Amino acid sequence: MKQYVFKRILSTIPLLLIISFVCFVFINLIPSNPAEVALRVRQVPIITEEAIAEVEAELGLNRPFLVRYVSWLFDCLKGDFGISYVNPSRTVAGELARCLPATLQLAGASLVLVILLSIPIGFLCAVYKDGIFDKVMRALVFITTAMPPYWVGLLLMWFISIKLDLLPTSGGGSFAHLILPAFTVSLSYISTYIRLIRNNMLENMKQDYVLYANVRGLPQKVILIKHILKNSMHTCIVAIGMSIPQLISGTIVVENVFAWPGLGTLCISSIFNRDYPIIQAYVLLIGVLFVVFNLLFDILQTVSDPRLRKEGA
Amino acid sequence: MTPVLEASHLSVTLTVGKKRKQLVKDSSFAVYPGECLGILGESGSGKSMTVKSMLGLLDQHFSITGKALFYGKDLLQEKRETLRAMRGKDITMVLQNPMTCFDPLYRIGNQMAETFAAHTNWSPQKIQEESLVILERMQIQNPKEALQKYPHQLSGGMLQRIMIGLAVALKPKLLIADEPTTAIDAITQKEILDAFLEIKQEHQTAMIFITHDLGAIAKVADRLLVMNQGEIVDEGTYSHILHHAQDRYTKLLIEKRQAVMGRYQQVLGGMI
Numbered sequence: 001m002k003q004y005v006f007k008r009i010l011s012t013i014p015l016l017l018i019i020s021f022v023c024f025v026f027i028n029l030i031p032s033n034p035a036e037v038a039l040r041v042r043q044v045p046i047i048t049e050e051a052i053a054e055v056e057a058e059l060g061l062n063r064p065f066l067v068r069y070v071s072w073l074f075d076c077l078k079g080d081f082g083i084s085y086v087n088p089s090r091t092v093a094g095e096l097a098r099c100l101p102a103t104l105q106l107a108g109a110s111l112v113l114v115i116l117l118s119i120p121i122g123f124l125c126a127v128y129k130d131g132i133f134d135k136v137m138r139a140l141v142f143i144t145t146a147m148p149p150y151w152v153g154l155l156l157m158w159f160i161s162i163k164l165d166l167l168p169t170s171g172g173g174s175f176a177h178l179i180l181p182a183f184t185v186s187l188s189y190i191s192t193y194i195r196l197i198r199n200n201m202l203e204n205m206k207q208d209y210v211l212y213a214n215v216r217g218l219p220q221k222v223i224l225i226k227h228i229l230k231n232s233m234h235t236c237i238v239a240i241g242m243s244i245p246q247l248i249s250g251t252i253v254v255e256n257v258f259a260w261p262g263l264g265t266l267c268i269s270s271i272f273n274r275d276y277p278i279i280q281a282y283v284l285l286i287g288v289l290f291v292v293f294n295l296l297f298d299i300l301q302t303v304s305d306p307r308l309r310k311e312g313a
Numbered sequence: 314m315t316p317v318l319e320a321s322h323l324s325v326t327l328t329v330g331k332k333r334k335q336l337v338k339d340s341s342f343a344v345y346p347g348e349c350l351g352i353l354g355e356s357g358s359g360k361s362m363t364v365k366s367m368l369g370l371l372d373q374h375f376s377i378t379g380k381a382l383f384y385g386k387d388l389l390q391e392k393r394e395t396l397r398a399m400r401g402k403d404i405t406m407v408l409q410n411p412m413t414c415f416d417p418l419y420r421i422g423n424q425m426a427e428t429f430a431a432h433t434n435w436s437p438q439k440i441q442e443e444s445l446v447i448l449e450r451m452q453i454q455n456p457k458e459a460l461q462k463y464p465h466q467l468s469g470g471m472l473q474r475i476m477i478g479l480a481v482a483l484k485p486k487l488l489i490a491d492e493p494t495t496a497i498d499a500i501t502q503k504e505i506l507d508a509f510l511e512i513k514q515e516h517q518t519a520m521i522f523i524t525h526d527l528g529a530i531a532k533v534a535d536r537l538l539v540m541n542q543g544e545i546v547d548e549g550t551y552s553h554i555l556h557h558a559q560d561r562y563t564k565l566l567i568e569k570r571q572a573v574m575g576r577y578q579q580v581l582g583g584m585i
Contacts, residue, residue, distance in 0.1 A: 207413065208410050209413060209414055209415055209416045209417070211370065211408065211414070212408055212414035212476075213416070214400065215400060215401065215406040216400070216401040216405075216431065217397050217399070217400035217432060218401070218428065218431050219397065219431060222427060227418075231418060234418065305417075306417065306418065307417055307465050
């Protein structure tokens, strides 16, 4: 088991290298010259060739591509992601650290909503398959999957904040501010998980172990919760693991709709300002999150399944 | 003598959408105390369906008519909860695929314990003791360790014996074996059949033994039903059926078997 975990961790190193490289290459392929952009943002009245060359030297853009990549990579390993082009008084790490908590708060709240709503609803849909509850839920799931989050966000804002005047439309800080964006982010995940859990449970209900549990005269409650639900959740674990980084990165659009002061808002403004170090660090961060959570939940699944545990040992 | 179980005019119909299919047609039979009734038939002939329908193990797509009297009480009229309480205690079953019948996520000990917990108010210690007794009786080596094992760590034969052990643990009035020898290898098959013979001799438990294997049924069954396409086509003792089969299908089954056995003996004879 230990060996398996160790192997899995080692295998992520080349993956992380590739991610960092691809992320660096893509950002550098952007056609506009960041030195020029930096000058413009700093409101330099006349942009001359000399001024551009000066800023290029200042930002280290005149060095060869690979040299820049390697030095950036080593700096990243030390936790130094560089300095914002647009606002040289701020470090990238500082900017990310400033915005990360708000995004984590939003993603965390969404995850809690996803788990709290999708498991019981998926469970009930499976138990009362083809009943009224199941049919209504399936229709809702179908509708909400088809609606893009930014539109849902706007609809909710219009209805709940403006028409009913219950919650603030945008901004951050209080719990009331969190509700609408968290719900918007989680909505499509809730639908996905309701479907996943419902189908998994229905699939499990056909298994021999359920028939045998009935043959042994176990109460329905025990069969449904202890056996069917646990077996169904099991296949959801990896999906949930992958949903966490998706939730963190997926807040971009919703954060902008609700002006939530998180990573997504930072990222979008950096994209508009051509603030490369921040975009780079953001893309890298999300990539690393995907790898780390994938690893974590793979290991978790292996630990929680007696069959895999043995093979992995 | 009152029969343990008496089915009269039992029919099972499956309705999917607008299609209706009759899986069991107007079947009547009885099992008497201490007797082992064999039900013989090929796959899909409605053997398992017959017993599952009486125990309330079919979902709402199946409609069941007729009567299934268990000591005079009609099982088909009982509430779900009453039936559940009877299953696993008064009427127990041994199923076909031991490898997939246990939940892969729980230890054997846990799954045995939950069965006892559903039917008795035994303390955890008592449950543990009884589980060990069962495993010992079924000749499982290192019973203490076996309780801690997950299903995938045990062989099909062992799981099958645990299933049989669990089925007789609470002294049922009727034991139903649904093709218990189909999914396991020939050597283990013999052990499993011996286990059933032993139960029959020791506890005098009434049994229904479902199989498509004439050899297996010949060993344990006192009386035979032959089912074909949802209908009972022949009934009698093994030798009676062997020599006086009424139905064309039964005759075919016996002929085939005799042909196979004849060929088998020929080959063996040639070798000696």
